[in-house]
Amino acid sequence: MSTIALPRTVKNTLPLLRDSALLVPLVGAGVLIYLAVLPLFMLLLGSFEVEVAPREFITSLKNYQDAYASEHTYSTFVNSLIFAGGSSLLTFTLGTVLAWLVERTNTPLRVIFYPMAVIPLILPGVLEAIAWIFLLSPKFGYINVALMSLFGLARPPFNAFTLPGMIWIHSVGQVPLAFLMMVAAFKSMDPSLEESAMMSGASTWQTLRRITLRMLMPTSASVLLILFVRTLESFETPALIGIPARIYVYTSEIYLAFSEYPPNYGRGAALAVGLLILSALGVWLYTRSTREGKRFQTVTGKAFRPRQFDLGPWRWVGFTFLLVYFVGVVLLPFLVMLWASFLPFFAAPGWKSLEILSLDNYRYLYGFRPFWDAMWNSIVLALLTATVGMVLTSLIAWVVYKSRLPGSWILDFLAFVPITVPGIVLGMALIMFYVAFPIPVYGTIWVLLIAYVTRYIPYGMRSASGAILQIHSELEEAAGTSGASWWQTFWRVTLPLLRPGFAAGWIYICIVSFREFSTSVLLATGDSRVLSILLFNMFEQGQVTVVAAIGIVMIFTLVAIVAVFQKLSGRVGIQT
Amino acid sequence: MHRNRRLGVHMISGLFLGLLLFLFDSPAGGQSLDELHKLALKEGGTLNCYCTLAVVNAQKIFPEFEKRFPGIKVNHVDLTADQLAARAVAEARGGRTIGDVIQGSLENVIQVFEQKLLLEKLPPEAAAYPAELKGSYWVSNNMVFIIAAWNTGLVQKGDEPKSFEDFADPKWKGKLIAEPRDLELLMGLGRYKYKSDEKAIEVLKKIAVNNVEFHKGHSELAQFLLAGQGAACLTCYSHHFPPQIKKGAPLAYLLSEGIGTINGTAVFKDSPHPNTAWLFARWAASEEGQKVYAVGGRTPAHPKVEPTEKIRPAKIYPIGVAEIKDWKKYEKTWKEIFKLR
Numbered sequence: 076m077s078t079i080a081l082p083r084t085v086k087n088t089l090p091l092l093r094d095s096a097l098l099v100p101l102v103g104a105g106v107l108i109y110l111a112v113l114p115l116f117m118l119l120l121g122s123f124e125v126e127v128a129p130r131e132f133i134t135s136l137k138n139y140q141d142a143y144a145s146e147h148t149y150s151t152f153v154n155s156l157i158f159a160g161g162s163s164l165l166t167f168t169l170g171t172v173l174a175w176l177v178e179r180t181n182t183p184l185r186v187i188f189y190p191m192a193v194i195p196l197i198l199p200g201v202l203e204a205i206a207w208i209f210l211l212s213p214k215f216g217y218i219n220v221a222l223m224s225l226f227g228l229a230r231p232p233f234n235a236f237t238l239p240g241m242i243w244i245h246s247v248g249q250v251p252l253a254f255l256m257m258v259a260a261f262k263s264m265d266p267s268l269e270e271s272a273m274m275s276g277a278s279t280w281q282t283l284r285r286i287t288l289r290m291l292m293p294t295s296a297s298v299l300l301i302l303f304v305r306t307l308e309s310f311e312t313p314a315l316i317g318i319p320a321r322i323y324v325y326t327s328e329i330y331l332a333f334s335e336y337p338p339n340y341g342r343g344a345a346l347a348v349g350l351l352i353l354s355a356l357g358v359w360l361y362t363r364s365t366r367e368g369k370r371f372q373t374v375t376g377k378a379f380r381p382r383q384f385d386l387g388p389w390r391w392v393g394f395t396f397l398l399v400y401f402v403g404v405v406l407l408p409f410l411v412m413l414w415a416s417f418l419p420f421f422a423a424p425g426w427k428s429l430e431i432l433s434l435d436n437y438r439y440l441y442g443f444r445p446f447w448d449a450m451w452n453s454i455v456l457a458l459l460t461a462t463v464g465m466v467l468t469s470l471i472a473w474v475v476y477k478s479r480l481p482g483s484w485i486l487d488f489l490a491f492v493p494i495t496v497p498g499i500v501l502g503m504a505l506i507m508f509y510v511a512f513p514i515p516v517y518g519t520i521w522v523l524l525i526a527y528v529t530r531y532i533p534y535g536m537r538s539a540s541g542a543i544l545q546i547h548s549e550l551e552e553a554a555g556t557s558g559a560s561w562w563q564t565f566w567r568v569t570l571p572l573l574r575p576g577f578a579a580g581w582i583y584i585c586i587v588s589f590r591e592f593s594t595s596v597l598l599a600t601g602d603s604r605v606l607s608i609l610l611f612n613m614f615e616q617g618q619v620t621v622v623a624a625i626g627i628v629m630i631f632t633l634v635a636i637v638a639v640f641q642k643l644s645g646r647v648g649i650q651t
Numbered sequence: 652m653h654r655n656r657r658l659g660v661h662m663i664s665g666l667f668l669g670l671l672l673f674l675f676d677s678p679a680g681g682q683s684l685d686e687l688h689k690l691a692l693k694e695g696g697t698l699n700c701y702c703t704l705a706v707v708n709a710q711k712i713f714p715e716f717e718k719r720f721p722g723i724k725v726n727h728v729d730l731t732a733d734q735l736a737a738r739a740v741a742e743a744r745g746g747r748t749i750g751d752v753i754q755g756s757l758e759n760v761i762q763v764f765e766q767k768l769l770l771e772k773l774p775p776e777a778a779a780y781p782a783e784l785k786g787s788y789w790v791s792n793n794m795v796f797i798i799a800a801w802n803t804g805l806v807q808k809g810d811e812p813k814s815f816e817d818f819a820d821p822k823w824k825g826k827l828i829a830e831p832r833d834l835e836l837l838m839g840l841g842r843y844k845y846k847s848d849e850k851a852i853e854v855l856k857k858i859a860v861n862n863v864e865f866h867k868g869h870s871e872l873a874q875f876l877l878a879g880q881g882a883a884c885l886t887c888y889s890h891h892f893p894p895q896i897k898k899g900a901p902l903a904y905l906l907s908e909g910i911g912t913i914n915g916t917a918v919f920k921d922s923p924h925p926n927t928a929w930l931f932a933r934w935a936a937s938e939e940g941q942k943v944y945a946v947g948g949r950t951p952a953h954p955k956v957e958p959t960e961k962i963r964p965a966k967i968y969p970i971g972v973a974e975i976k977d978w979k980k981y982e983k984t985w986k987e988i989f990k991l992r
Contacts, residue, residue, distance in 0.1 A: 129766045319867075508745065597738050617895070
């Protein structure tokens with residue numbers, strides 16, 4: 076009987092399937108397919124549909140003609156590539172240097188920089204872009220004005236409304252994502268190769284360049300990919316900086332298609348399919364570059380604690396870098412927001428504006444019932460989304476990278492799909508699907524949970540897969556030989572080893588779902604209103620300084636959540 | 652003869668039956684608001700309001716409605732009008748109507764009507780409104796005005812604009828900001844002020860020579876004006892200014908003329924709470940309801956009700972159904988004038 080010819084992959088798979096608990100990751104994969112295929116299907120369908128009568132559609136290629144046969148197609152494509160390429164490289168470099176300095180060197184005071192690094196992620200995108208305009212506008216930007224008067228310059232040195240301005244403003248908002256993912260990777264690194272290199276006489280820089288960075292290849296590729304696609308689909312900077320500067324990228328084109336009258340959803344969807352194809356290309360390249368996963372397995376059965384590089388006198392250079400970064404990139408926009416939150420309207424810092432400082436905005440929020448309701452909904456959703464999202468993506472990452480099931484790369488691709496579906500398209504897809512659904516989730520916060528988990532699967536997946544690739548199979552095999560079931564192995568070996576990646580993903584998803592806007596806009600109702608909707612609503616009404624106060628409250632709430640989470644996850648996981 | 656008489660009897664009974672159906676089957680028209688209130692209570696007492704009202708306004712307006720009609724609770728779905736329309740249409744494609752009333756920019760109300768989702772009927776209270784503020788299925792509820800504004804720290808006394816065309820003066824070069832989607836300015840000037848699209852295009856082309864800088868969103872625009880990104884704003888919203896000026900912001904705005912954009916109210920054809928929807932639509936259009944809207948911080952559309960703030964321009968160029976019909980044409984011209992995408 077044992078001679079039945081089976082394809083090799085299936086043969087490899089079979090022993091795993093003997094364990095009935097394996098159903099758990101397979102169910103996870105099923106949930107992913109359910110969550111990702113629906114918006115993908117709706118997006119593709121929408122891109123071929125042209126409305127001929129009220130709610131009557133014909134299939135046509137017209138949307139694609141409108142979207143891609145325009146005189147602007149080429150310039151939009153080039154702008155998008157420069158914007159996404161430039162931003163992802165800058166973000167990755169900054170995030171990696173920060174993570175390395177904080178996690179793996181003896182740079183002074185590095186510990187206090189860790190929580191501060193996450194702050195730009197928390198500031199609502201629209202507020203952050205505005206804060207940067209207030210700093211870098213050629214006409215009134217505080218930095219420009221200060222430098223001009225300090226050095227007697229005739230022209231402002233910076234201009235926010237340019238392509239480099241767009242790249243800078245978008246990048247500094249994304250650095251925390253790169254930072255979190257790279258910290259996780261640095262944390263779970265077995266230092267034995269580095270130690271061998273150093274013992275063989277390699278300098279710190281040689282070791283860093285030839286060993287550390289090479290070992291980080293899969294995570295780096297993963298981070299770069301997600302940064303690239305994340306930039307392609309980002310909206311705030313292209314809208315707030317790109318539109319006045321007349322620099323158009325894919326997302327501003329999608330935005331313009333949706334804000335036409337009547338809105339051209341078909342053209343928007345066709346443009347989004349372009350994003351999808353670019354992203355698919357990215358995923359394919361990524362899968363190719365990390366195909367030989369074993370090369371990158373850095374967590375093995377040996378006990379280890381990643382070593383710290385002694386930078387010698389260079390540690391003061393590292394310290395200066397951290398200081399300049401945090402003052403220039405984190406503190407300044409934060410201070411602009413903090414300053415605004417005490418003002419009745421935006422005014423440049425100065426003696427005159429000191430007279431109008433007050434706590435009025437905070438007092439107003441304190442007595443503003445909708446604010447507290449929305450705050451509660453947002454906190455519940457952020458916690459649930461992060462937890463559900465990370466458990467789900469850890470299971471899927473396991474299926475993709477460890478189960479050896481044929482075709483599991485499709486899951487990896489599917490887990491990436493939601494990133495390319497514009498928030499409003501996802502929102503509309505979910506409405507159409509859930510409005511008549513037998514389980515009455517529509518109009519409650521549960522439909523928002525479904526939407527958020529769907530939207531943030533790609534981020535969870537990158538964190539989880541980067542981390543799972545680093546775990547050597549010998550650990551799971553050892554557990555298996557010692558008689559542990561799949562579930563026991565996953566729960567007691569894999570998951571604890573995944574902790575740094577899991578924590579990074581959890582924190583990221585928690586923060587981004589706290590401020591999620593474009594899908595919530597269509598799905599939230601009076602009772603399930605979330606903070607970002609309230610914020611947008613008040614912003615639209617011109618209450619910008621109250622919105623700044625909400626932003627500040629959000630920062631402190633999220634910092635508290637993240638701190639509690641880190642304390643808890645530190646207790647339950649293994650100590651690396 | 653006999654046949655004719657029978658036909659006559661049939662016609663009369665048919666008309667009578669039609670009248671009965673009209674009175675009892677559709678939400679009642681001739682009833683008092685209190686009678687309608689009783690019918691609304693039987694529907695469960697919920698009103699799903701797809702309304703663009705800001706939370707700050709809604710907080711003052713809806714509790715008054717709930718107080719006036721005890722037992723009715725407003726479930727406020729507060730989005731921008733285009734998002735409300737997108738949501739209503741998506742829900743209809745999913746096979747359900749959830750909204751009872753929609754209140755938002757006229758073009759989006761029209762968009763929902765064109766999807767055959769709205770009831771073609773007017774509340775009796777609409778009789779008090781001028782023709783340009785109502786249609787066959789919508790009545791204006793409040794208005795938003797696009798006006799010119801400036802930063803008093805950057806524009807010297809005596810240099811202030813007196814009308815939109817003043818911005819054609821080269822002294823404004825590099826000093827103007829505007830919203831990229833405000834083609835209502837072109838419509839209003841062309842259709843009402845100059846009664847000639849060519850003249851409006853000519854004026855706007857001269858303004859365009861002054862390098863207008865476009866920023867997305869009216870809220871951002873007001874902030875950038877305040878900060879000095881531009882000395883003057885070509886298309887700001889008037890209601891953004893009184894609260895800021897009261898707090899001492901160095902801003903001023905032009906109230907001699909402005910473009911009036913209409914926020915309309917309409918009832919969903921398949922509203923899950925038809926009487927409640929109708930009750931709200933009638934109350935919102937009534938003088939009583941409009942006074943509440945005024946106190947709540949909106950500019951009422953009712954001719955007899957004054958706004959509480961100075962936000963209604965002396966001369967209004969209202970953007971109505973006729974202009975919205977030609978939206979595409981105007982949009983194309985607007986984009987060409989300012990080289991927008």
